[in-house]
Amino acid sequence: MDVILYGVGEIGKRVADRITKSEGLQIVGAIDIDPSKVGKDLGEILGREPLGVTVESDAQKVLEAYPHAFVFHGTVSSLEKAYPQIRQILETGHSGVSTTEELSYPWVRHPDLAKALDQLAKEKDRTFVGTGVNPGFLMDYFPAVVSAVTANIEKITVRRYVNASLRRKPLQAKIGSGLTPEEFKKRWDARTLGHVGLVESAYLLAHLLGWEIVGLKETCEPVLAEKTIQTDYFTVEPGYVRGMVHRVFAKDKKGREIFLDLCMALDHENPMDEVEVQGDPPIRVRFPEGVHGDYATVNVALAVLKRVPDLPSGLLTMADLPLPIPV
Amino acid sequence: MDVILYGVGEIGKRVADRITKSEGLQIVGAIDIDPSKVGKDLGEILGREPLGVTVESDAQKVLEAYPHAFVFHGTVSSLEKAYPQIRQILETGHSGVSTTEELSYPWVRHPDLAKALDQLAKEKDRTFVGTGVNPGFLMDYFPAVVSAVTANIEKITVRRYVNASLRRKPLQAKIGSGLTPEEFKKRWDARTLGHVGLVESAYLLAHLLGWEIVGLKETCEPVLAEKTIQTDYFTVEPGYVRGMVHRVFAKDKKGREIFLDLCMALDHENPMDEVEVQGDPPIRVRFPEGVHGDYATVNVALAVLKRVPDLPSGLLTMADLPLPIPV
Numbered sequence: 001m002d003v004i005l006y007g008v009g010e011i012g013k014r015v016a017d018r019i020t021k022s023e024g025l026q027i028v029g030a031i032d033i034d035p036s037k038v039g040k041d042l043g044e045i046l047g048r049e050p051l052g053v054t055v056e057s058d059a060q061k062v063l064e065a066y067p068h069a070f071v072f073h074g075t076v077s078s079l080e081k082a083y084p085q086i087r088q089i090l091e092t093g094h095s096g097v098s099t100t101e102e103l104s105y106p107w108v109r110h111p112d113l114a115k116a117l118d119q120l121a122k123e124k125d126r127t128f129v130g131t132g133v134n135p136g137f138l139m140d141y142f143p144a145v146v147s148a149v150t151a152n153i154e155k156i157t158v159r160r161y162v163n164a165s166l167r168r169k170p171l172q173a174k175i176g177s178g179l180t181p182e183e184f185k186k187r188w189d190a191r192t193l194g195h196v197g198l199v200e201s202a203y204l205l206a207h208l209l210g211w212e213i214v215g216l217k218e219t220c221e222p223v224l225a226e227k228t229i230q231t232d233y234f235t236v237e238p239g240y241v242r243g244m245v246h247r248v249f250a251k252d253k254k255g256r257e258i259f260l261d262l263c264m265a266l267d268h269e270n271p272m273d274e275v276e277v278q279g280d281p282p283i284r285v286r287f288p289e290g291v292h293g294d295y296a297t298v299n300v301a302l303a304v305l306k307r308v309p310d311l312p313s314g315l316l317t318m319a320d321l322p323l324p325i326p327v
Numbered sequence: 328m329d330v331i332l333y334g335v336g337e338i339g340k341r342v343a344d345r346i347t348k349s350e351g352l353q354i355v356g357a358i359d360i361d362p363s364k365v366g367k368d369l370g371e372i373l374g375r376e377p378l379g380v381t382v383e384s385d386a387q388k389v390l391e392a393y394p395h396a397f398v399f400h401g402t403v404s405s406l407e408k409a410y411p412q413i414r415q416i417l418e419t420g421h422s423g424v425s426t427t428e429e430l431s432y433p434w435v436r437h438p439d440l441a442k443a444l445d446q447l448a449k450e451k452d453r454t455f456v457g458t459g460v461n462p463g464f465l466m467d468y469f470p471a472v473v474s475a476v477t478a479n480i481e482k483i484t485v486r487r488y489v490n491a492s493l494r495r496k497p498l499q500a501k502i503g504s505g506l507t508p509e510e511f512k513k514r515w516d517a518r519t520l521g522h523v524g525l526v527e528s529a530y531l532l533a534h535l536l537g538w539e540i541v542g543l544k545e546t547c548e549p550v551l552a553e554k555t556i557q558t559d560y561f562t563v564e565p566g567y568v569r570g571m572v573h574r575v576f577a578k579d580k581k582g583r584e585i586f587l588d589l590c591m592a593l594d595h596e597n598p599m600d601e602v603e604v605q606g607d608p609p610i611r612v613r614f615p616e617g618v619h620g621d622y623a624t625v626n627v628a629l630a631v632l633k634r635v636p637d638l639p640s641g642l643l644t645m646a647d648l649p650l651p652i653p654v
Contacts, residue, residue, distance in 0.1 A: 149623040296476040
């Protein structure tokens, strides 16, 4: 399977690294507009031996050069911003996957863009899937899978606690590291902080369960440092922000509830992922060591990419797939 | 969705109970050959108010009386024994699900029977799915789902530890409760003891991962009581069997391994379900309280039944489905 990497950021680099270690997948082209990357060999950017793939800024040219390749798209979280890129991918006749968070379930918040991409994909007989680990797996798809062992569900609670000290800089920044509580509040009010995709997870989970959400509330509160915290990228003094608790409460029309509880903080002492289902009988399942988001996003998205050739055409979500095949 | 219950044993009774508590499902017919049940109202057998459904021994008559109903088949573990019943279900034009353990992945051990049923289902444009929780979910489908977050997998270990004291009599019997170690060995050698479906789980998991099993070893050892154990059905003195450790080791052609470790014993002190994946990165996930097999089998099978109208025709396994919809 030939792959074009559309975006050589943190996720794109990990995708490239994973593909070089996997059988049956190879990178044939790479696209990025970052001047520090354009013209360089992809291997060089990874800090390894050359791979014979030069990063290019002209997406159209790369897409046209490899008409039979599949696209791994990972550039931005916003569907509005990713939209012209995905149009281009489909218009040049490619199928692929994207880690754009808002694509994980675009049908509620961006129904017009979703419909337009779905229609274009069908016209071109191509398949494009929004995927990833969060959104796309841990707080939506996985809880839906687990729910099958119980019945008459009243509430699903998903907890994801992440030690952000072990994560990359953009993640440490998006949780508000180093801000004052007041700055945090302002930036949350302007939605320039927080996790993109939590609301999409609630809608995707509801869709997978056959529920219809009629009310949804989203909150984001800072977590403050009690002692000085030092990471590779931030120094946080006591009283300043070391992370966030980002939550979504959703209710379906029969009164059933979804509660997504995402805490990402520097030096989080209890990282883990957990699903609790209040049903008959109640069910609890936990990843005691948690799941590392960056690795898992790449792995899930590549596992989904391997299914793409067998999927129907259109704009798909995890709800439309048979199981992904691990790379 | 109208449902015919084909088999009113322990599972069938739980299915009936669940359906009466669920929206959108109703039982229209019930089949069993047990003289103590035939002619009785299903509600009476459940120890509840009458449901207006009489248990009948003439399967053909019930199947013909409700041509648009879906069938929940739960009679025996052996596909050879279930085969004529499933033929009859398909020949009378019904789709449905079955908890017959050997149907969870019949393609390796019973390829001829599987092919014949698949062909018949396709001729009749009907869908029939082998499902359940073990086999069908906990030791095969669920580990495959979890594996998507990692990559380059070397080994998957699935542990299921069950406190059989909390389970029904047939399960306490099939794990050898009350036998001497010698009797246990004889009965295992004759395969009249042990869990049916562990080998199917290994093949189903391998299939879901895209692996090809080239070697497989199955063992079953007794667990002995150290003190007297008393259940509703058995008294086990010290030195006698209180359960079993049933294991399957499988290797795929690239050297990757599957290890299924099933321990079911009276008074098991640490019941739980766990999946450990040796991959990049390693992943561990656990149901700390375990999953109750009888409830979960019913719930998973009904969740799958709700998908049946949307599925392609043929004899299917969990590998062929989009996610089940919880009841």
